[in-house]
């Protein structure tokens with residue numbers, strides 16, 4: 080009997096031997112993702128696909144892959160995958176929740192602190208030879224301790240960010256489809272409000288919602304108008320949750336003070352992106368989960384999901400578990 084085939088779309092930080100033990104593994108060896116045509120061609124020959132958020136897994140690809148038994152993504156977000164099409168074809172889609180929560184909350188906090196205290200600007204200032212003396216008003220920024228933090232989306236990462244805010248004695252407001260339970264609210268000292276109150280009252284606004292049709296451009300011109308002119312926006316969720324053109328215009332108009340983005344639309348950020356011309360903007364290259372431990376655990380879960388799918392077992396972390404119903 081011929082062995083199953085698996086396509087792995089990039090080198091992973093752990094050994095693929097658990098996959099090689101049960102299947103023929105085709106590994107895309109390049110640093111750049113496989114072109115869509117390669118992805119589609121390989122998927123047609125495979126029973127398992129281990130992919131990343133840079134791979135477009137659309138309905139056409141899924142429908143053209145009759146042998147495909149499982150799509151396993153090494154990420155918690157899965158907006159690059161047409162889950163509806165996968166569900167219609169009864170293909171389980173796996174993701175890697177939980178193991179990257181703390182790493183992503185850490186990067187969120189690093190960006191918040193860096194934007195508030197102008198760390199990136201300060202480094203550029205030093206390297207360009209402008210540091211000539213101590214100055215009473217050099218690179219001043221807002222206080223973080225005691226400020227108001229607005230969290231949009233209080234899921235795993237949003238909650239982990241709220242826990243960090245406790246150490247800074249911050250007032251925490253959050254918006255979500257519905258309030259979390261009272262015990263959790265008390266534990267993280269967070270108050271449930273609508274998005275408009277988050278926008279009007281927060282000194283730092285941080286986004287932790289998934290990218291869906293409902294959250295696409297959730298923050299645009301009308302939302303920036305409501306923000307404090309001193310406010311800082313942090314986005315470690317997905318780029319398209321923010322209307323970047325409107326963000327640039329709002330920053331230019333002084334409707335908010337700065338932004339720190341780990342995710343942009345598109346990715347990578349083209350050097351022609353107007354936001355890159357603003358010193359009050361920090362852009363990191365989508366490194367929210369980039370701690371060694373988080374990436375290894377993500378890869379382990381992605382492999383476990385894939386192996387379960389090949390065996391026709393329920394995936395340990397499945398985004399469309401209704402297919403098992």
Ligand code: NAP
Nearest residue numbers: 156183232233234235236254255256288289315316367368
């Ligand atoms: P999660 O636990 O599912 O949390 C997302 C939360 O957002 C849920 O509580 C959800 O509420 C809420 N939500 C959905 N729509 C909303 C809306 N319109 N307004 C307010 N809240 C809304 O996911 P997570 O593990 O925290 O991850 C969140 C996102 O972060 C991922 O989807 C991914 O895109 C991104 N991420 C980025 C990086 C990076 O490298 N930068 C790393 C990890 C994750 P319900 O559950 O009630 O719908």
